[in-house]
Amino acid sequence: MTGTSAEKGTISVRLVNEALLELRQQGLDDVPLLERAGIAPALLQRPYARVSAQAYGRLWRAIAAASDDEFFGMNPRRMKSGSFAFMAHAALREPDIGAALQxxxxxxGLVFDGLQPRLERQGSLAHIVLDEEGAPPSRAFAYFTLWMMLHGLVCWLAGRRIPILGVELRCAAPDYLADYRVMFSDNLRFARPQSRLLFNADCLALPVRRSEPELKRFLAGAPGNILVRYRDPRSLGARIKVYLRNLKPERWPDFENLSGHFYMAPSTLRRKLALEGQSYQGLKDQVRRDQAIARLDSGEGNFSELAFELGFADSSAFYKxxxxxxxxxxxxYRALMHPEQPDSGCPNRSGR
Known part of the structure; x- marks a missing residue:
């Protein structure tokens, strides 16, 4: 969950409606909460409208104050106001990210009923697994809200973005996914046996880099200062990634031709990408990474063929x-995602 001050952090009104769902089902009037957050109620009837991350953060605070629940009423046990701050204070005392996350x-696990999160490590991969004690799946918004709190706090403690390699959820895919892809990963999988979030295990050794004075400032701005780490799906970097996904890698343009496609001089495009903390090479790497992970998640086993399709000179370059x-x-990675499928002995499945 990362961003820069140059990015316009916005959130779909569909997530605003998701945040208000439990209150509405209880028959409570949401108009005063929306007005307190600075969100026009009529805006919620326009499915493609967006609100600022700051307004969404104010709404979160307003709902928490009205219901004494920082989790939007989505668990039988309330996450009482002040819970997130308590969790942050406890995590800050730990020496590294692994201990802080634990x-x-x-x-x-103490706050929520029927939900026991745990950290697992398998080789170079780590994942947060949610044990739900046989309960029916929650809705996607509940899982993503929990991931946002945990991942957002961990990134802040580390002082850097911790990339998410993939998210698996027990529930069916919701109708709206765009913001979730921007915030977490393009690699979202639904109707899975367990809900889990995957990332590089090396991140667990990162030191906690924050202090008590910094925590006070962080909590004073929470949750808005987590939410602004959304990247606007309409940002230049996001638009370039969409453009690249629609082309085969061998047809990806060089920087000058890319600049022409977006009606900019190369220097202007480079400057605007830099303001978003991006580069063309970085965006190409992100698209290749996401496509590779998606193919491996779907069961791809021919790594030489996959390397070729992703535009690598050979399988060794793809491996690296x-x-x-x-x-x-x-x-x-494939073995972790598909433990039920034995290795066929094919040379392309020997670890590459």
Whole structure:
């Protein structure tokens, strides 16, 4: 969950409606809460409208104050006001991100009924798993709200973005996914046996870089200062990634031709990407990474063919790039995602 001050952090009104769903089902009037947040109620009838991240953060605070629940009423046990701050204070005392995350997950397990999050590590990959004790799946918004709190706090503690490699949820895919893809990962999978969030295990060794004075300022701006780490789906970097996804890698343009496609001089495009903390090479790497992970998640086993389709000179170059992106090999990643499928013995499944 990352961004820069140059990005316009906005959130779909569909997520505003998701945040208000439980209150509405209880028959409570949401208009005063919307007005307190500075969101026009009529805006919620326009499915493509967006609100500022700051307004969404104010709404979150207003709902928490009205219901004494920082989790929008989505769990039988309320996440009482002040819970997030308590969790942050406890995590801040830990020496590194792994210990901080363990502290956060223990706290979440105490707060929520029927939801026991735990941290697992398998080789170079780590994942937060949600044990739901046989309960029916929650709606996607509940899972993503929990991920946002945990991941947002961890990134702030580390002082850097911790890339998410993939998200798996027990529930069916919701009608709206665009903001979730921007915030977390393009690699979202639904109707899975367990809900989990995957990332590079090397991140667990990062030191906690924040202080008590910084925490006070962070909490004073929460949750808005987590929400602004959304990247606007209409940002230049996001538009370039959409453009690249619609082309085969061998047809990706050079920087000058890309500039022409977006009606800019190369220097202007480079400057605007820099303001978003992006580069053309970085965007190409992100698209290749997401496509590689999606193919491996779907069961792809021919890594030489996949390397060719992604535009790599050979499978060795793909292997090195994937290891850099995820901290693990394509074969190890595929084995983690599909433990039920035995290795066929094919040379392309030998760890590459």
């Amino acid at each position: 502290s956060m997950l223990r706290f979440a 790039a994937f290891k850099k992106w995820t901290g693990t090999t394509p074969g190890q």
